[in-house]
Amino acid sequence: MPYEIELSPRAAERLDAIDPILRGVVVDHLYQLAESPTTLSRPSGHSRRAARLPAYDFDFILHDELHRFVILFKYAADEATIWVYSIGYVHTDLPTDNCSSLI
Secondary structure: OOOEEEEOHHHHHHHHHOOHHHHHHHHHHHHHHHHOHHHHOEEOOOOOOOOOOEEEEEEEEEOOEEEEEEEEEEEOOOOOEEEEEEEEEEEEEOOOOOHHHHO
16 A cells, blocks of 8 residues: 655645646656655665655656656654655756767
């Protein structure tokens, strides 16, 4: 049975600010994460405050741009919910000469 997903205000704000197409991709990945958070995550190694939170990261290509996402989360006390602390996001233009080498 998948975990329930709860977004922190910070994560919800970040999700709302993302392009609607990418937002759908992120939501799909959140559901994948809820199915198997232990297998899909890794130790984050991010800032001191979030250093102990698991991280789930993925890439998506849209409009000749590489979009990278990192979702930091923790398991809620009820052991049935994952609480998404933050959604990190960066994007870069893909080289137009040979994009297939990046895929």
